[in-house]
Amino acid sequence: MHDDVKQNLLDAILPHVAFDGWSPDAFRAAATDAGVTHETARLTCPRGAVDLAVLYHQNGDAAMVAALNDADLSDMRFRDKVAHAIRLRLAAVDDKEAVRRGTTLFALPHMAPEGSKLIWDTADAIWTALGDTSDDINWYTKRATLSGVYGAVVLYWLGDDSLDGQATDAFIDRRIDNVMQFEKVKAGVNNNPLLKPITGPLGRMMGMIKAPNQTPRDDLPGRWVDPT
Template sequence: MTTRAVQSRLHCVAAPRRYHSYDHPPPPPIFSAAESAILSAAYAHVPEHGFTQRALSLGARTAGYPDISISVLPEGVFSLIKYHLVTAREGLAPRKVSVLGGTENSQLIPIPERVELLTWERLQANGAVNHRWQEALAIMAQPSNIPGALHELALLVDEIYHLSGDTSVDPSWYTKRGALSLVYTSTELFMTNDRSPGFQETRAFLQRRLNESDSLGWAFGSVRQWVGFTASAGVNVLRSKGVRI
């Protein structure tokens, strides 16, 4: 089967529309239905093979596509990492009630605690691939992938604050998201070396960092400052893994 024929097959099926903002029309789908099928199947091979071309090839076969199909994934192996980031982020909303309880119960929980619970829930989604996540960080550090990785980080922290019920529209909107970006990336990195049962040490690390995050508030006063901080925080975390950027 030629590459053109594979492309035609991959894009002929429309994917379900995905939502990020709850107040605006849905954006275009991130993955087509066929891409989702390949990436979903490939993701099952990540624990054994990592975020690699091998996992993608096995996923294509499992989904009923020839190996050449992976050549039309626009971002190669990063597409598999993005699939994890997107599905883990989108999985938070359906689990909100189980994490925070019903509406009445959740209203009794202070917003900072809700943020912690939701952040921890998201981090636990890394559990099955945690031993492969340092590889993923190295791939995300490649210049062509950094914008996409940072964009997903921004979407994640925005989703966490939305689900927490935070409705602030003052300058704290930026400070909170900037601080959580730093806390999340540092905790995610810590987790890759955590061997404690149930990642208990990571949970304690997260709680400490969130308690310290108020001191970061002065650093963020505008969109530009927040975006700049998010970018530098993400890059510095990746550099700390020895990745050259």
């Protein structure tokens, strides 16, 4: 029931977001339009419109994962699979202005940790859907790198007025190329015998870092917990 009310509020707030952003005014209007009392709306979304903005992003991630699971990626290079996943994530957006307003919201200093977490979660969803099994430092570096790529792509996409988003497609390919070049350089450094006195001890130290337990934790930076 709680989830249904929250989804109804999200559906109701979207027409208002274009004018009022993810704001208290938009949240109140959504409650009225959805036929939900303001008390119930607040119980469902303690942070008001912020909780609905988070849900909007999470719904997009879920739609992307579903599309990835249905896609035939067997003939794709891995870099192309990642690029395809990013394109599917953008295609999951049914309201570009809601994303634009969300970018403004999560750029606020007190909301930046939440925004960073959402981008990280998108990167994690992509790697997980593509079958990533890393459990060491690579678990973090893959997601950190893809978070940077995805964040840059979204900002570029928001300003893209090219035909059918062709400029964004090209931008995605360039960013993935940059990542692949970095990985080649990293591999070259790690395999260089002249650098073994440095990379050897560093590699052993990095090998001690493990991926987090997959059980959700509530004490991670950027994670907000409903006090109730």
